[in-house]
Amino acid sequence: MAITHVIRGDDHVENTFKHIEIFKAMGATPPEYGHLPMIVNNQGKPYSKRDGAAFVGEFKEQGYLPEALFNFLVLLGWAPGEDREIMTREEMVEAFTLDRCKSSAARFDMKKLRWMNGEYIARQPREDFKREFLARMAAAGLPATPLSGDLDAVLDPVQPRTKTYADIPGNCVYFFTEDYPFDAAAVQKRLAPAGVGALLREMADAFEALPDFTHEAVELAVHAKGESLGGLGAVVHPLRVAVSGIAEGPGLFEMLVLIGRERVCARLRKAARTAGAG
Structure with missing residues (x-):
């Protein structure tokens, strides 16, 4: 078969001398053997199903792109140098050399995989x-x-x-719908404090009074209220949770304009009825 190299996990190191002797006994030239460290979890133990997805199909079901997973897995045991991370398969093949393979165990970092997948989706x-x-x-x-x-x-x-x-x-x-869920932790942190209900009503009034509901106009109104309260965060975070139900997302001003003035004001008044009093 003309196999010149066998690259495998270091859990097979102990088998290698037996395999070499078998080749010799058969009168064949043994291939070059290389052993890479195992992939481990955050505790330094071999990665397994208990740590999350363990099969390619499971990663696909969880919304990961094949290209992103391939890129991530290659970099677990090898580094191309020059701080390169997002690479095509062709670029990885061209840059690959055995001497840049890592000698230490590679940690399966789900946060990094998620970041890398996001980069692929964005592109x-x-x-x-x-x-x-x-x-x-x-x-x-x-x-x-x-x-x-x-x-x-x-x-x-x-x-x-x-x-x-x-x-x-x-x-x-x-x-896409007015029937959107609210994250309980975000509600407790951003909508439950005293005074938030009054703030949401005031911002609804301010938005309704704007001549035009544009990004610039919304930003000025929010900044004006933030200055009166001593900080922009006191306004931005409650507004976001009130109109989206979650604590993260697109830029607030862009999001509000996309939702539209009428719906934004209605959502603020609805959230104000259950938000912190005062």
């Missing part, structure tokens, strides 16, 4: 992302069109912030 052609996005929305029983504006306007801020396809629709459901 996807819009039509590819849109196709998967619509499939996920349909599977969740949600409409394909947002409550206001067109779909691409919503996808502009959503795509670069999507880390895995499993994030959809949870990271953007509030653009």
